[in-house]
Amino acid sequence: MADDVRAELQRIGDGLDARRPVRVKDGGIVILDPQPFSTTVQEKSNEQQQGAGGPAARSRQGSTRRQRSSDRSRAPRAESRIVGLAGNYAGQLENVQRAYPGATLIPDDYGVWLLARSRVVEGLGREAIFLIALPKTSAVEPRGWAFWDQDGHVEWIGPRHTNFPDGSVCAYHPTLDKAWSPGGDLRTLLDLYSVWVLRHLHLAVFDRWPGRQHAMPDDLGQSDPYYRLTQFKDTELCSCGSDRRYGECCRPHDLKLPFLSILHAFKRRNLGLGILDRAPPAEIAALIAQGGQKTLPPMLEVHSTLRAQVAEVSGNR
Ligand SMILES: [Zn+2]
DSSP states (O other), X not given: OOHHHHHHHHHHHHHHHTTOOEEEEGGGEEEEOSSTTSOOTTTTHHHHTTOTTOSOOOOOOHHHHHHHHHHGGGSOOHHHHHHOHHHHHHHHHHHHHHHSTTOEEEEETTEEEEEEEEOOSTTOSOEEEEEEEEESSTTSOOEEEEEEEETTEEEEOOSTTBOTTTOOBOOSOTTTTOOOOXXXXXXXXXXXXXXXXXXXXXXHHHSXXXXXXXXXXXXXXXXXXXXXXXXXXXXXXXXXXXXXXXXXXXXXXXXXXXXXXXXXXXXXXXXXXXXXXXXXXXXXXXHHHHTOSTTOOOHHHHOHHHHHHHHHHHHHO
16 A cells, blocks of 8 residues: 555544544545535435435535536435335436446346445555445345455455444444435445445554444443454444543443353344354355356345345235
8 A cells, every 4th residue: 555545544544533524525535524514424414314315415526516416406306215216216326427437226126236336545556346235115224245356356345344144334323323314315325335445444554443433232222342342442432422442431341241241142132143253145245256247136135134124014914
């Protein structure tokens, strides 16, 4: 990694620690927001909730980008999002491709797949590939996977801040962050993924996850102490909402708990799986390894919450 790229990565990481907002430029390049008072990936949550193509200001720079935001007024409105999420997403494709050149949508019986690439940091020399299952029901959150592609060598990005057990990207907390909800702007979703990848890159280079983070909840809905002890580094921000580092905040408390019992409690909640038992479904890994887009697996096979929802709906009939 070139020195200037490394320095930029560190600068953004420091900014995330200080809760400075970031922006995502075209191509998926993450930068610190030079105008921190504008709406950003980190802060736009409330507005984003108001619906598809809602009033949330797009955090892109320059007049051409501002002009683009007017295109978004043509995006389907809230009513159509209920009857046709797939149509909503298809209608966004042109705008998505301006921000993420080459992005494609591939239809599935239960939704659409969004494939896109992100450059993450200027001059990085590798790209992230995103493969995101977008169900056509707004009752189910999307599920996506991220991979590095360096000169054709493809590698899964995880397991930190991925879901159990399928290693899908956990770029925001679906209820606490209110960062994105089904029917929202796909560019925002890809931006969130780009920032997540940048944080992974920071973890790989500087051995710490930058910025605020959530832990998995335990039986009481609190941060799972086993999860934190095994996942968080001392120098990372704690998940309790304080501004302190984990090592100086909740770690001493977590350490006092009986380790085996918090381990077993964790496994009980996670189908008996351990903290490292996370990996993309074989169908997804194989698809990415081939570099192909033609043989996408049926969404139902790789999206477990969608499968559960479909089973529940058909069971209720
Ligand atoms: Zn804490």
